[in-house]
Each structure stands twice: as structure tokens, then as C-alpha cells.
Amino acid sequence: xxxxxxxxxxxxxxxxxxxxxxxxxxxxxxxxxxxxxxxxxxxxxxxxxxxxxxxxxxxxxxxxxxxxxxxxxxxxxxxxxxxxxxxxxxxxxxxxxxxxxxxxxxxxxxxxxxxxxxxxxxxxxxxxx
Numbered sequence: 001x002x003x004x005x006x007x008x009x010x011x012x013x014x015x016x017x018x019x020x021x022x023x024x025x026x027x028x029x030x031x032x033x034x035x036x037x038x039x040x041x042x043x044x045x046x047x048x049x050x051x052x053x054x055x056x057x058x059x060x061x062x063x064x065x066x067x068x069x070x071x072x073x074x075x076x077x078x079x080x081x082x083x084x085x086x087x088x089x090x091x092x093x094x095x096x097x098x099x100x101x102x103x104x105x106x107x108x109x110x111x112x113x114x115x116x117x118x119x120x121x122x123x124x125x126x127x128x129x
Contacts, residue, residue: 043092052076
């Protein structure tokens with residue numbers, strides 16, 4: 001990716017890993033669509049969602065499904081939210097936190113993830129390699 005493309009896409013990302021019961025797929029999809037719109041309204045450059053498929057794990061590696069303890073009736077999703085930089089991320093998160101529409105949606109999200117599972121999250125800066 002060229003330097004200009006990275007600048008257009010943002011150089012700071014929030015990555016979240018979810019474990020959800022397969023039966024909650026449609027409800028989670030609908031909810032995430034609504035939440036992504038709220039995030040975009042408050043400054044998120046882009047939100048992308050991925051569902052883990054069949055994973056060929058190389059010797060000496062661990063599959064993400066095993067790392068998060070997913071059961072056979074659960075899906076593993078990864079969400080990647082991109083921001084221009086860390087400052088913009090902080091501003092956007094503050095605005096989302098203050099958004100009266102977002103609070104009840106996050107309460108609903110916690111009801112859709114697998115019981116006893118805590119969403120894995122981390123903030124990442126783009127590496128110029």
C-alpha cells in the first residue's frame with residue numbers, strides 16, 4: 001500500500017475479536033451495521049468485519065479459534081476500525097461514549113457475544129515496512 005493510500009485509510013486501528021453463538025449471527029450483523037454508522041458519524045474512517053473461516057494452521061502456530069477458545073457452535077469475528085491517528089481515535093471514542101443512541105446498542109452487543117467471553121481488543125499503529 002502506498003504512503004498516500006495509508007494516509008487516506010488512516011494509520012491507527014482498533015481491532016476487536018468476538019466469539020458469538022452461531023445463532024446470533026443475523027442479530028450481530030444488524031447491530032454492528034448500526035454501530036458502524038454511529039462510529040462513522042463520530043470520526044471513524046472505516047469499519048470492516050471478518051468472520052473466521054477454515055484455518056490451515058502451520059506447524060508451530062496456533063489457530064485464532066483455539067487461541068480465543070471458540071466452541072464448534074460459535075463464530076469468531078474480527079472488527080477493524082480505522083482512524084486517521086491516535087488523537088482522532090480518542091476524540092471519536094469520546095463522542096461515541098457520549099452518544100445516547102450507542103449505549104443501549106452496546107448493552108445489546110454484550111448480550112449477543114458468548115457468555116463468559118470478554119471481547120479481545122487492542123489499538124494498533126500502522127508500521128511502515
